[in-house]
Amino acid sequence: MKKAPVVLFFALALVVDTDCVPKQSPKMVQVEAAATALGLSQVESGAFLARVRQGTGRFFELLDAAMADRTTDAKLLARVDKSKSLPRDYEPSDLVQLDGKSLSVSRPGHRLRKPAFEALVVMSAAAKADGLSLTISSAYRSYSYQESLFTRNVAEMGEKEASRVSARPGSSQHQLGTAIDFGSITDAFALTPASKWLVANARRFGFSLSYPKGMESVTGYVWESWHYRYIGKAAASLQAEYFDGVQHYLILFLDAYRLAQPNR
Ligand SMILES: [Zn+2]
Structure with a gap:
């Protein structure tokens, strides 16, 4: 009986902890999978993902537009x-x-x-x-x-x-x-x-x-x-703002991001 409060504490901690961790959006999971295709070091990859997380609205606005351009014009990117x-x-x-x-x-x-x-x-x-x-x-x-x-x-x-x-x-x-x-x-x-x-x-x-x-x-x-x-305006902005101006990284990333799409 004496152990009950301790057990309760851990149970509560588990609930609180689970509630505090934001769920990864499916698109963010795709971004993480695609980032590995760039062949960056762990530090560089971490810096890239941190930059994306700082402004996911802007990042996905540009990414969605670039992916749409890529679908419309297969050779553009x-x-x-x-x-x-x-x-x-x-x-x-x-x-x-x-x-x-x-x-x-x-x-x-x-x-x-x-x-x-x-x-x-x-x-x-x-x-x-x-x-x-x-x-x-x-x-x-x-x-x-x-x-x-x-x-x-x-x-x-x-x-x-x-x-x-x-x-x-x-x-x-x-x-x-x-x-x-x-x-x-x-x-x-x-x-x-x-x-x-x-x-x-x-x-x-x-x-x-x-x-x-x-x-x-x-x-x-x-x-x-x-x-x-x-490469189109959206892709050019994406490259400048998130890929340190390196077109090669952007192109590899877009390929890998498409491959990481569920039910594609
Ligand atoms: Zn040339």
Whole structure:
């Protein structure tokens, strides 16, 4: 009989404790499962999840919008890198010629997919209003064009170096028709006002830097200050606010988040 109050205390503590722990929402469980796909350290993963929990409203607003964009346009946020290639015959069906569209182009003949083209027109006008010109030096590249480019690089610098600075055919974002190289396509571009403007503003128009500085071990490519990919406004904001501006993490996360959906 003397033990009764102790037992009661533990029973109460159990009830109180259970009531105090907020139930994980199914979406948060999905987020946790997807976070593991990023290959982050425990500390980095913990920091990411803490940031998400600090503002779940904003996070899920952007995530839901990005997932909706991804459903509407299967290639908009598709993973294309050294581990995941596009087929030889993949060519977007909505390529638009950039000539005669009030854009600054390095040569005639550049093409982009319609959604990327439309966003580029708006972004270029905004840059122009700020006194800057964004010159498009490379846009859509077919599988065979990429094949000749990579072969040329291998001949010039050897296979190892060529694969650090250029993509093998099929694994170039340029085949998607949503990637753009601006300006000189050299490291000197990073020092130009146009590059600084893009760093500060590209995300507002749905563009993101694909290969950031110091991330070669993650992206597989050296820093390319000139290479931007159109991913849509929601995804670009999500990347900037929750993925430290690393597009590769965002793309991996969205793939894993979809796979973690129950009853998909
Ligand atoms: Zn590029």
